[in-house]
Amino acid sequence: MFNSVLIANRGEIACRIIRSARRLGLRTIAVYSQADRNALHVRLADEAHEIGPAPAAQSYLRGDVILDVARATKAACLHPGYGFLSENAEFAEACAAAGVVFVGPPPSAIRAMGLKDEAKALMRKSGVPVVPGYDGAEQAAKQLADEAGRIGYPVLVKAVAGGGGKGMRKVERAADFADALASAQREAQSSFGNPRVLIEKYVSAPRHIEIQMFADSHGHALHLFERDCTLQRRHQKVIEEAPAPGMNDETRSAMGEAAVAAARAVGYVGAGTVEFIADGSRPLSPDSFWFMEMNTRLQVEHPVTEAVTGLDLVEMQFRVAAGGRLGLQQADIRLSGHAIETRLYAEDPNSGFLPSTGRILALDLPSGEGVRVDAGVAAGNDVTPFYDPMIAKVIAHAPTREEAIKRLADALAATKVFGPRSNAGFLHRLVTRPKFASNHYDTGFIERHLADLGAVPQPYDEGAVAFGAAVALACAGQSPAARFTDPWGRGDAFQLGAVRRQKIAIAIEGERATADIEWRAGEMVATYAQMQQVVRYENGRWSASDPLLSAYAGDHGVFVLREGRQVHIALFDALDHADEASGSDGNVVRSPMHGKLVAVFVAAGEAVEKGQRLAIVEAMKMEHVLMAPVAGRMGPMSVHAGQQVAQNAALLTIETETGDA
Template sequence: MSIRIKKLLVANRGEIACRVMSTCQRLDIKTVAVYSDADAKALHVEMADEAVHIGPAQASESYLKADKIIAACKLTGADAVHPGYGFLSENPKFAEACEENGIIFVGPSAASMRAMALKGAAKHLMEEAGVPVVPGYHGDDQSLETLSAEAERIGFPVLIKAVAGGGGKGMRKVFNAKELPSAIEGAKREGENSFGNGTLLIEKYIQKPRHIELQVFGDADGMAVHLHERDCSLQRRHQKVVEEAPAPGMSAEMRRAMGEAAVKAAEAIGYQGAGTVEFIVDVENGLDGAPFYFMEMNTRLQVEHPVTELITGQDLVEWQIGVAEGKPLPLSQDEIDVLTDGHAVEVRLYAEDPYNDFLPSIGKVGLFDPFADAGATGRIDAGVRAGDEVSIHYDPMIAKLIAWGEDRTQAIDALRNLVRETPVTGLRTNRDFLLKCLSEQGFIDGDVHTGFIEEHKDVLLKKPEPTAEDYALAAFAIVAARQARAQGDDPWKILDAFRLNLPASEQLWFDGTDGDVLTVHLREDGSKLSATVESNDFEAEIIGFVGDVLTFTMGGKRERMFAEVDAAHVTLIKGDATLTLARHARDGGGDEDADGPGTILSPMPGKILDVKVADGDMVEKGQPLLIMEAMKMEQTITAPRDGKVTGLGLKAGDQVTGGAVLLTIADTE
């Protein structure tokens, strides 16, 4: 007997909350968002029909508070909860609390979660069900003597893992007996600190593994199916970077064997809803016929589920809702097998710095449009947009970019194009790193494994360095942005480098890669620009700067690139490289012996309080020129060099935008 979900609360945030809500909108199911202090203006809150505040920014005081989620359901009359992934999605106590309060939990039963929660117990269960597992030890005796003896029996190298672990925490590779005691101690300590459980298991360490997982589904009638595999082998520190479906190079026989094993795993625990059975495959001698072993089962929807959706044409969130309503699965295994078509690839776009050990980057998103046209074969799943903050409190994922093709080559090409056409500025991202991964020949050939990124790190993690041409382009972007900001036709109100009967000229300063100040000598004649950078000459003609796209001709070739200009930086996104060039400090950087740049820009939006000089005045370095108010603080703008004031058209009370030209200090020669 099935029921009808009328209002669903999404107990999550970010892109997965938006993803679930999009399906609910199509199914005419009302949605409720929950949000913390940090997410009051978040995209998922705006998408929902209703929203409930559940606490401070810390997840432990908001999104992880089951009682607050239950209270939000009662307040809004939500009859169901979708947990997304992460947070409470695999918490059996939360699933039980929903059931006790008459709320439908869109996910598996608490019993299924518990069966797969601890890796050691899950492996025992899989062994009994006839699912192959990695040779190892999963016993209760946790003494150093027993663990050491078991490691010797299994044979080095081995992998020490916390039974309640995840994301690489509580995990150690051990290559000989000498390393074992400290590895056991460290893994146990990390397991206790991260998961409250220091129990360990030991497995044979597969030296060239592929991570292949099967999407499974089960319903209340006992039917279980798989929707084929996903290859998630490109990882860094056990975190997935690129996912694709189907797995490249897998034979039909191996696919059938892994599919049958995954369904057995689901049936062994009477599984209902969406789940993922993860296998590790030893590809030391190639994929065809390679041994595969059960690793773990995730009792929720996975981040990478869109690639499965694209090759099957199915909405897995709709399947989840249907199972939760008591409906049978919409397709049989035979129907799924016939239905599957093409290839799909996904990358995770993160606010992180690949060139600094992938440290998360926080701040405000500049350019980024999650609603941009992804093309007929592309898809963007995002939970942020331009102007949103990526904070320290949550996962720094910005979006998932996914593309489909008739074959793997087409899918990779389509995804590369989608990543190139998805600019993000304002903080560091892994965009360029993703493009390098998708372009690396080994990946294109399908020679993927979990050590791929480490193996190719010299290429994948090589930071791009700006060239003289890049600095010229940055200068051209500054001029184009200035022209785009100029309002009205009154030439006396346009703050530029105009000179009577001569082409306008000026100097722009940037921080060079060697720590020195790099000067760009710029000449402007209408839309035609020329620049000299370290004896290199460049010429361009600006066609337009609309939105974030700068269109120009250079060397007889029409080009376009994404650009963002502010008072402190110019960010250029061209091809596979993102370059953020720092504009040199307008006050000379505090160096009393160095002349600063002559063109002075407003450091941020603000109001002019006082003008201390007049146009044509001779001034000395350090002399006060203007006093402005910005963010409720007064700031004195001083002369960065000796010279003559030109282009000053401001008076007290004028409002200025960030990056606007205030005046220029011209040479006196």
């Protein structure tokens, strides 16, 4: 076994690798960018070294700098985690040249499976069924459009070097193909440095099922059963579980054998995942699944496999990389119970799941029987626009699927993230849907049920606003306790002998509103839009008459949560909102997040229609299109493609016929 490991990654996967490495007695060496100087994985490791500026291209993707650290620290091996350099064959070769063992498959296997088109061709030759499509070398736009027409719409445009839904677009009709192709190629170039794509037939009602396999350097390979990753949004996994609901022994055996055969065909060593798409319109069967791709690394969702098999996949990776044997036969691996994983992200489901950046002010993560949390951040850490916004993975394991769902739902209900918005409430609603419990869903389920899942713009929760208004007022100027115990220094309508009442101006997410506050002995009664909350401050915590409400009071206002949805309340400051009276903001196009302006499609003075595409902002390697809010003519422009932009920054102005701008 090795005596030390350098972890060439960040976030929850770096923290998870550190736990297994430390249990095995390995010295753990972390690397970090300037943005991650105070990150959790840096604090957990035995030692940590800075490798560059915040952008991944200047830090976590700098294999040369990372290997300099490996040599300087005398690291025996390097674990790449997933993403970043984990499937980079050249980096794996560089590790070998530097005398550092790469904890992953050989470079030849990475290359064989690294490009979707070549992997499909290899599987086709091996007799594994593949989805109909085009994976040729010709990449001219007209050729690809012709191939899409031949295959028949709808089709999927997929980056050949892709993963995680990046560089992937579903196209319903020929008229949309050119724009979808260009967008997919841009995203593929940005994420993987390779703009090549392939075209696949889109399978209606698809289920996404993958097989976890393992192989050692002594020619032995086996599989650790399947995971169902069908619940996705925009081709990114949201929920993963094992075993797959409705899976039978015959289909499991067929999929497992196909995955092991694929691994052997490329001389695979280590942990890998072979992904299949299945026809969800009928029961699973050996003749209703097709090969999609192979991920030559550890997967985000590996904890559900660990839960149902009792194995530590990271430990197995270390032992195989050190030249050891798996020490297991296929018959030794047994399924135990059911496990489900959700990915807790800093994103706003009510605003199209846009990434939500900023400091995590407070963080309550669940615990309890059968609940595991793999966290990558802690309170006080910042969610930045430079990396994937995952906060943690929440995994529930129980004897049955029904019990696992119940444990997961309870865990999500107990999860609280203050500061950036999170998808905790959305995930709770998703796992408590009857159709999820009864296994009536496919990969398009979430998109079809966004409204039912609360993932659409909604009015502010009136009870949350009332609660936040009371807390904001009580915290203004002095400690919360003093507001209830020291009447003489107050400016809150204090008077002798009668109930104190006052009307206050508040800002709800920056929008002006009014709330009514009534002061009583030891408590406040807050009213907003006919919704009333009794508010108390006891034992250092704020409570409301609605037990589902919770609050965090900070220097810049109050964050209130109800069922995972957050609203920010502050006392209204006229100076901070002095420009609201102009009414011009409806003509201003703002950036919805911190990111990079990758494309601008208009010029100053150009006439535009309402809803016309104006520009694209990229954040965390995902593109977001900015549309014209009104018809008019573009005003003076000072922005350009390639520019970094801040959240809510004014990027473009549209002059209307009235001359407003």
